[in-house]
Amino acid sequence: MTTISKEQSQPWAQSGRQPRIAIVGAGMSGIAAVVKLRKAGYMDLTVFEKEGRVGGTWRENRYPGLSCDIPSYFYQFSFEPNPDWTHRFSYGPEIQAYMQRTADKYGVTPLVRFNTPVDELRYEAPVWHLTAGGKTEVFDVVVAATGVLHHPSVPEIPGLEDFAGEKFHTARWQDDLDLSGKKVGIIGTGSTSAQIVGAITEQVEKLSLFQRTAQWMHPLWQKEYGPVWKFLLRHIPGLSKLAYWGVLQSIEQSFVRATLGNKLVLAYVAWACRRNLEKNVADPELRAKLTPDYKAACKRLIFCSSFYPAISRDNADLVTEGIERVEAKGIRTRDGQLHELDVLVLATGFKVSNFILPTRVIGEGGQELGGRWDGTPRAHRAMSIPGFPNFWMLEGPTGPVGNISLIMVSEYQVDYLISSLNKMKRDGLAAMAPKQSAFETYNQAMAEAVRHTIWFTGGCQSWYLDKEGVPNIYPWTPARYRREMRNPDFNEYRLMKDVAEFASEPDAIAESMGAEQAVAA
Ligand code: N01
Numbered sequence: 001m002t003t004i005s006k007e008q009s010q011p012w013a014q015s016g017r018q019p020r021i022a023i024v025g026a027g028m029s030g031i032a033a034v035v036k037l038r039k040a041g042y043m044d045l046t047v048f049e050k051e052g053r054v055g056g057t058w059r060e061n062r063y064p065g066l067s068c069d070i071p072s073y074f075y076q077f078s079f080e081p082n083p084d085w086t087h088r089f090s091y092g093p094e095i096q097a098y099m100q101r102t103a104d105k106y107g108v109t110p111l112v113r114f115n116t117p118v119d120e121l122r123y124e125a126p127v128w129h130l131t132a133g134g135k136t137e138v139f140d141v142v143v144a145a146t147g148v149l150h151h152p153s154v155p156e157i158p159g160l161e162d163f164a165g166e167k168f169h170t171a172r173w174q175d176d177l178d179l180s181g182k183k184v185g186i187i188g189t190g191s192t193s194a195q196i197v198g199a200i201t202e203q204v205e206k207l208s209l210f211q212r213t214a215q216w217m218h219p220l221w222q223k224e225y226g227p228v229w230k231f232l233l234r235h236i237p238g239l240s241k242l243a244y245w246g247v248l249q250s251i252e253q254s255f256v257r258a259t260l261g262n263k264l265v266l267a268y269v270a271w272a273c274r275r276n277l278e279k280n281v282a283d284p285e286l287r288a289k290l291t292p293d294y295k296a297a298c299k300r301l302i303f304c305s306s307f308y309p310a311i312s313r314d315n316a317d318l319v320t321e322g323i324e325r326v327e328a329k330g331i332r333t334r335d336g337q338l339h340e341l342d343v344l345v346l347a348t349g350f351k352v353s354n355f356i357l358p359t360r361v362i363g364e365g366g367q368e369l370g371g372r373w374d375g376t377p378r379a380h381r382a383m384s385i386p387g388f389p390n391f392w393m394l395e396g397p398t399g400p401v402g403n404i405s406l407i408m409v410s411e412y413q414v415d416y417l418i419s420s421l422n423k424m425k426r427d428g429l430a431a432m433a434p435k436q437s438a439f440e441t442y443n444q445a446m447a448e449a450v451r452h453t454i455w456f457t458g459g460c461q462s463w464y465l466d467k468e469g470v471p472n473i474y475p476w477t478p479a480r481y482r483r484e485m486r487n488p489d490f491n492e493y494r495l496m497k498d499v500a501e502f503a504s505e506p507d508a509i510a511e512s513m514g515a516e517q518a519v520a521a
Contacts, residue, residue, distance in 0.1 A: 004127070004138050011126050011430035011499070012140045018044040019140040019421065022130050024356065025049065026112045027056015028099060029394035029410035030145035032077060034108045036414045039079075042421060046139070047108070048132050050117035054103040056147050058096040063173045063192065065199025066092030069220060069303035073240070074247035074405045077102060081240035083233035088223040089303075120360040123389065125499035126430040143417065144356040145394045145410075148401060151351040155187065159325040167344040170196065181205050183340055185331055187323070188347035189215050191302045196347060197316070198306025207316045208339045210323055210331065213461070214289065216273040216296040220303040251404055252478055258297050259402050260477065261452050270296040280308035289320050298458020300402060352463045352472075353377050355396060363388035364433075373397075375467045378443050380434035380492070381484060382474065383413055389431035389496065392417050398446060400474035400481050402455070402464065408478075412485035419488045423495075431496040438492035450475035 012019040021042060023030050026049035034045055053059050068075050072085035075095070080102050086094060103109045113132070120131040121142055128139045152169040154160075160167070168174055170192045179200055185208045186193055193209070194217065201207045233239050258265040273296045281287045290311070311318055321333035330341040353375050361369035364387045372385070379385055382399030383392050394413045395406060424432060447470060450456055455464045455471040466472040474481055 004129075008138050009124075009127055011428075013424045014428045014430065018042065019424075020044045020138065021046070021141045021143060022118075022128070022137075022139040023047045023143045023145055024118050024359070025056065025145035025147060026054040026103070026108070026114075027145060027147050028058070028077075028407050029147065029413070030054075030056070030143075031099060031103050031106075031108050032407065032410045033143055033145055033394060033414050033417070034111060035077070035079060035102075035106045036411070036418060038107075040418045040422075042418070045111050046137075047112040048116050048118050048130075049112050049114050052114045053100070054109065054112060055096045055099040057149060058092055058099055060150065060171050061092060061173070061192075062175060063092075063170050063196050063199075064179075065195035065306065067195060068092070068095060069191065070251075070405045071247045073243040074251070075407055076244075077407060078244065078411055080105070081233075081244070083230050083240060086225060088225070089220060118359050120362070121391070122360075122362045123364060123391070125364070126390065126496070128390065141390045141392070141421070143392050143394065144396070146356045146359075148352055148355065148395050149350040151354045152346070153349050153351045154346060155348045157187075157323055157326055159327055162328050163326050163330075163341075163344050164328040165342045165344060167346070169346045169348070171350075177343070179204050179343065182342040183330075184208070184343045184345065185210060185339060185341040186345045186347050187331075188349065189213065190347060190349055191300065191304070192349075193347035194302050194304040194307040196345065198304060198310045201310035201313055201316050205315065207310075207313075208319055208331070208341065209311060209316065210319045210339075211289070212322070213299075214292040215299060215302050216270075216292050217276055217302045217304055217307060218269065218273055218296075219276050220305045222305065248405075248408070248478075255297070255301065256402075256404060256478060259454050260475065261454060261457070266295070266297065266454060269301070273301075277308065280305075281312055283312065286312065286318060289318055292460075294460035295454060295458035297454045298460035299462040300464070349463055353397075353466065355393065361388065361391070363391070377466070377472065378439075380439040380442055381416070383416060384434045386434050386436040386439050389433035389494075391433075392420070397472055398443070398474060400478050402473055404478050409481070412482055416485040416488055420490075420493075423488075423490055427495065427497075429495050429497055430499045432490075432493045433496075434492055435494055442492075446475055 021044060023033050023045060026047050030047055037045060068090050071088055072090045076082050082098055116132045118130060118132045122129045128142045129136050130139055152171050154169060166174060166177060180203050182204050183206045184204045187210045189211045197209060254265055258269045277287060277290060281290060310316060319333060321335045324332045324334045331339045355377055357370050367387055377397035379393060379396040379398055382396045394410050400409055450471045453475050464471040464473050
């Protein structure tokens, strides 16, 4: 622990100074946080970024075919409408350029300490001690904007280390690798894999796709935007907003309803996916292998029009026999066959239970976040955790992450954070954290409601499920989440004026740690 002066530990809302806010991560939610916090008058901001550029997922993912399956006019910041999107569904490099441009334009970039991963966050009421790059500093508020899909999940397949060719995870794409004339193997059949298969099959000598589970796919209605439309967007006031709102409504009324269990929309999605498969895969044997045995939209629905034509090509092989092991020359499947490969791509997804971990986060009473979660991360309204005062997450556990714009979700969450800071300022609070009881009520209601969603009833395994097999995802409509984020109920929080007094109350600490943990302690 660093020794700090009395002035440094004086609650910001009682001393009239600005709160020192640390934002961990300079991806899209970190950028949104800086822009909106500054607009709201919170100016003392420091962003810690583990890599050398802003952009988060769009900086890390550079694989061929990378695109966003959420329409461009909806996958943008509300404060930075872009009339120049070239396509209805933007390609990765264009989104990354937009992130960089926005960060530069709004003065985010100079606030970022690049190549500075945060090692530890320790709460010493009422401030956080943040250790990064061997240095410990004090902050009043910490905002974890670390994203969900950023820790590559590398499968434990025997022999993986023995492979003699190039081998990498999709989020670690080798930029200078020429795939022409190569035998390429891809393990995994999620959204990432579908986009890569669609993009590279034509150029490689042979593409072997190792499928453990077939996926339902909806066509992606891609379209290039012409100059007239871009001119209108630029010059007609409100047209950009209308486009944003139009897409929001169409998604909320269609795919969102499907995932939440609306039978009619689900029937449409199932029909559209089946028709997509039948129309685009002529070979009945291949079609059978590509037909999932669970309901459409149970896994994160894939939107892709290039996959079926690519996997139907003569140089593509869909391997459904299980993987026995990896060898120096390729992959041996359980039927004894060796699939020779020059390049092995792991499209095996991400460790989705980590969020800010493995950063050590230590809250009240010395409790560690990793231990508290124990592989089953939960949060109050996807943003805060009992026992971790003045600590907020963007895109934290239990948030709405299924088939909608995460930029929109992050912006709602930043608005909620600002309302909370304003409350602290108004009431001269030293700290706030959700009550254990409010956290439990929220999570129990969620656990009940999520059982009616297709993620639970659809009969599949997916990254939405936690280690208990329960979807860790917001089970109501995004419109409801929007209302909740706009109207915080501060009765759900412990609002602390005098932290020293609070810390000496055993009952309060027990509540903050959760009853069982406190008993064990
Ligand atoms: O990862 P995934 P992803 N042996 O977890 C397989 C977002 N995204 O990177 O289904 C063999 O979906 C696994 O098999 P199974 C989007 O939210 C968005 O593709 O578990 N196979 C599965 O097929 C998406 O949902 C866009 O049986 C193994 C695959 O690997 C999320 O990112 C674009 C295995 C992992 O699929 C993640 O997508 C791209 C093993 N040991 C991604 N382990 C947009 O357009 C795993 N698999 C916005």
